[in-house]
Amino acid sequence: MAAPESGKHWADNARCSGQDPELFIPLSDGPREDPDEVRQLQGIALNRPLNFCASCPLAVAAQCLVESLRLDDEYGIRAGLLASERSALRDSWKHRIDAEAVSAVLRGVPVVLNEAERGEVISRFAADPALNADHVAWGLGIPRKYLWQLVREHNQSSALAPSTAIASGADAG
Structure with a gap:
């Protein structure tokens, strides 16, 4: 058998x-x-x-x-x-951030990501205009319009981060 x-x-x-x-x-x-x-x-x-x-x-x-x-x-x-x-x-x-999973999503391969990995995908996409928005949106399993909203939010929070650090540094002194 x-x-x-x-x-x-x-x-x-x-x-x-x-x-x-x-x-x-x-x-x-x-x-x-x-x-x-x-x-x-x-x-x-x-x-x-x-x-x-x-x-x-x-x-x-x-x-x-x-x-x-x-x-x-x-x-x-x-x-x-x-x-x-x-x-x-x-x-x-x-x-943790799985670099292979992040790279796969940036290439348009759907992968389940944790919050830190999703943040890394958005950060890298926002920083690299050569990346294809349709591929990244597909990899994240979200509409392209929502991807651009996440990029705007990322850019806004990145722009605020240095001033927040300076303000908190001034408060400490």
Whole structure:
């Protein structure tokens, strides 16, 4: 008998695939909870979902974690981590800038970006008149008109930033 063909999407190979999603959302867990308290409150109720995660292939668990961070998933067990355990990772992820993702969007490739990456795309587009507005708008998944609005807002906030810094520096002295 031939081995079953792997799914085309990483989640097709996840051990939790087909399970009740509620199993992976402990009621007492959330992004601002203490993970140790959650584990103490939930006790053995966490064993089943965490065992599913532990039995996942490493590549699947890695994709699960990356997706949860990329989508800013605040609740539920992902990649064997409680939401409260992923909180610090989520905060770090929000502030990182993936240069490849930013470059892809500037070329017109739609990519899910965090807020810092979107800001970088707008900043680079505003600074480089050679970039194609239609490509950048497509990559961001927004209308061209809205892209130009974001550029105007970026330019206005950039023009205000130095004077704000000077004013706050004067206040400090």
